[in-house]
Amino acid sequence: MNPENVRSGAGRLLSGELLFFRADRTGYLQEALKGALKGRGVSLETAQVATEPGEVLQKLEGMLKKGNLVLVVSGEQGGIPQGAEPVFQALEIPLDPEKEIRWIHWVSREESRGCLLESQRQGICFLPDVPEKALGLLEEMLPVLEGKFSLLPKPEEPPLVDFSLQRQEICRRVGDPV
Numbered sequence: 552m553n554p555e556n557v558r559s560g561a562g563r564l565l566s567g568e569l570l571f572f573r574a575d576r577t578g579y580l581q582e583a584l585k586g587a588l589k590g591r592g593v594s595l596e597t598a599q600v601a602t603e604p605g606e607v608l609q610k611l612e613g614m615l616k617k618g619n620l621v622l623v624v625s626g627e628q629g630g631i632p633q634g635a636e637p638v639f640q641a642l643e644i645p646l647d648p649e650k651e652i653r654w655i656h657w658v659s660r661e662e663s664r665g666c667l668l669e670s671q672r673q674g675i676c677f678l679p680d681v682p683e684k685a686l687g688l689l690e691e692m693l694p695v696l697e698g699k700f701s702l703l704p705k706p707e708e709p710p711l712v713d714f715s716l717q718r719q720e721i722c723r724r725v726g727d728p729v
Contacts, residue, residue: 565700566618569598572607572625572634574680580624583682587689592702593620604637611638611675619700620674622689627679631664635677638668658691660684667692669699 569584571577577600585595596618601607607623614621625634631646639646648657648664656667665688668675676692678685696702 565593565620565702567593567595567620567622568614568618569595570601570607570610570614570621570623570634571598571680572601572623574600574624574626576680576682577624580680580682580685583686584622584624584689587686591693591697592700593696595622601634604640607634607637608641615673615675619672620676620696622676622678624678624680624685627663627681630662632666632677632679635666635668638675638677656692656695658688660687660691663688665689665692667695669695674699 567588569581571580574580577598581595581598588595597614599610599614601610611621611623623632623634623638625632627633628636631648636646644652644655648659648666654669656669658665658667661684663679663681663684665676665678665685668677674696676689676696678688693702
């Protein structure tokens with residue numbers, strides 16, 4: 552890991568990459584995933600597109616040389632992201648969510664599955680290209696990523712402001728009826 556990627560204090564600044572494979576809504580997904588990881592110490596540096604299974608492996612190899620985390624976002628087949636298939640085949644691992652393998656973490660939500668494939672210092676998250684599903688599955692993976700990479704804790708949501716009370720106070724001060 553690059554020393555400049557380590558942040559002092561509560562967590563590390565984790566360098567991440569984004570790879571789209573046969574995916575739709577790529578621009579929206581890129582911004583949504585960046586937003587979901589914002590404040591957690593993860594910076595999605597670049598996004599690339601692969602159109603063939605062999606290209607997924609080639610680009611993934613290059614991305615893992617630069618960063619610690621890659622999010623592979625792809626269309627689904629049978630509820631499983633298609634981007635996982637070429638990687639699992641290359642590693643000679645069965646693409647079976649029911650088979651328990653210590654360094655593969657499957658997560659499920661709304662008939663979709665995603666998985667986190669991890670090595671000692673890196674992780675690959677496979678997510679579907681449906682924004683709501685991808686964000687939900689990523690949320691399920693974050694506890695594992697937090698433990699693995701010492702990510703920052705989830706930022707607290709700011710309290711909702713009741714603007715009607717503020718409006719009433721302003722109107723009272725300037726003498727306008729509410």
